[in-house]
Amino acid sequence: MIFGSDNQAGASERVLAAITEAYRCHDDAYGDDHHTAAANEVLRATFDTDLEAYFVSSGTAANMLALSAMVQPWDGVICHHQAHVLLDESTGPSLFTGGAAMMPVPERDVRLNPQAVESMLGRLPADAPHNVRARALSITQANECGQVYAADEIAALTAVARHANLRVHLDGARFANAVAALDVHPGDLTWRAGVDVMCLGATKNGAVAAEAIVFFDRSLADDFGYRLKRTGHLTSKARLYGAQFVAWLADDHWLDLARHANAAAERLRRELADLPGIRLAWACQSNETFVLVDRPLFESLTAAGVSMYEWYPDALPADERIGDDELLARMVTSWATSDAEVDAFAAAVRAHAH
Numbered sequence: 287m288i289f290g291s292d293n294q295a296g297a298s299e300r301v302l303a304a305i306t307e308a309y310r311c312h313d314d315a316y317g318d319d320h321h322t323a324a325a326n327e328v329l330r331a332t333f334d335t336d337l338e339a340y341f342v343s344s345g346t347a348a349n350m351l352a353l354s355a356m357v358q359p360w361d362g363v364i365c366h367h368q369a370h371v372l373l374d375e376s377t378g379p380s381l382f383t384g385g386a387a388m389m390p391v392p393e394r395d396v397r398l399n400p401q402a403v404e405s406m407l408g409r410l411p412a413d414a415p416h417n418v419r420a421r422a423l424s425i426t427q428a429n430e431c432g433q434v435y436a437a438d439e440i441a442a443l444t445a446v447a448r449h450a451n452l453r454v455h456l457d458g459a460r461f462a463n464a465v466a467a468l469d470v471h472p473g474d475l476t477w478r479a480g481v482d483v484m485c486l487g488a489t490k491n492g493a494v495a496a497e498a499i500v501f502f503d504r505s506l507a508d509d510f511g512y513r514l515k516r517t518g519h520l521t522s523k524a525r526l527y528g529a530q531f532v533a534w535l536a537d538d539h540w541l542d543l544a545r546h547a548n549a550a551a552e553r554l555r556r557e558l559a560d561l562p563g564i565r566l567a568w569a570c571q572s573n574e575t576f577v578l579v580d581r582p583l584f585e586s587l588t589a590a591g592v593s594m595y596e597w598y599p600d601a602l603p604a605d606e607r608i609g610d611d612e613l614l615a616r617m618v619t620s621w622a623t624s625d626a627e628v629d630a631f632a633a634a635v636r637a638h639a640h
């Protein structure tokens with residue numbers, strides 16, 4: 287009963303076969319190989335635009351490198367108060383950008399909203415060069431709290447950013463789940479809605495380790511090769527990433543995997559409606575589900591082999607509170623979650639509820 291994270295899952299047979307195939311022969315090194323070129327082509331076709339992509343093995347590396355190409359050391363990146371770039375990447379984004387600050391929107395909401403971003407921008411001190419200069423907005427899709435932003439919501443956020451001369455970064459570690467949930471063209475959720483650079487994650491959704499830094503604004507990719515090299519991210523046998531991306535994107539495999547993960551989450555959420563001692567913390571639309579669980583039940587479930595993570599209590603919206611003997615937990619389904627696993631979880635809750 288694995289609900290800790292979607293990166294606990296393995297990799298799809300198609301992706302595994304593509305990696306094996308890619309290493310049967312010689313090819314050029316450091317990203318000059320056929321697979322890297324093919325992945326760029328497939329990404330251009332998928333997003334329907336003339337983008338430029340680079341590849342790394344972790345989402346953290348992708349975010350840090352992307353931001354380093356978007357802001358100066360004296361700049362700030364506005365983000366959600368639960369953003370991965372703020373809470374889960376140590377001081378990496380500051381290190382890679384040469385010192386830029388991550389600036390959380392103070393409102394405790396489960397999603398970024400344009401008014402909150404606008405009002406934060408309006409309140410920032412503007413006494414240059416004494417203050418931090420906000421220069422980028424980072425949006426996560428699917429978001430930190432398991433929700434998705436429709437294309438017009440992304441466009442509304444990027445409009446506020448543009449108005450304040452901010453560039454827009456999209457953390458798409460679970461972008462596939464968002465596209466699958468919304469059933470819209472990936473271009474509509476990104477460059478057509480004003481996103482400049484996105485990090486597209488495949489690792490959590492069926493790849494071994496493959497994250498793309500996708501430049502819709504190609505001018506920001508100038509010298510990006512140097513950024514990869516000097517941070518140790520220019521992989522010599524770089525075909526690893528290209529091969530995974532080509533197989534992952536082919537025939538909508540990425541969306542089939544994400545649809546499966548989302549459907550498993552829907553099944554889980556349906557079960558939760560009738561389970562004792564555990565309840566949905568807020569509505570979710572992707573493969574992440576947040577629950578409030580009785581603490582003794584959480585401990586019994588963990589002892590019974592359920593993997594799920596206790597989560598940051600601050601993720602809860604400002605008008606909600608956690609009961610004294612409750613905790614907030616995150617449950618994530620993946621492309622590999624079976625119906626039987628969800629059913630076994632529901633049975634375990636019924637057996638252990640106090």
Ligand SMILES: Cc1ncc(COP(=O)(O)O)c(C=O)c1O
Nearest residue numbers: 344345346347370426457459489
């Ligand atoms: C929103 C988000 N961004 C990025 C990442 C990438 O993290 P990692 O460096 O573990 O691949 C994650 C992984 O948990 C994530 O949830």
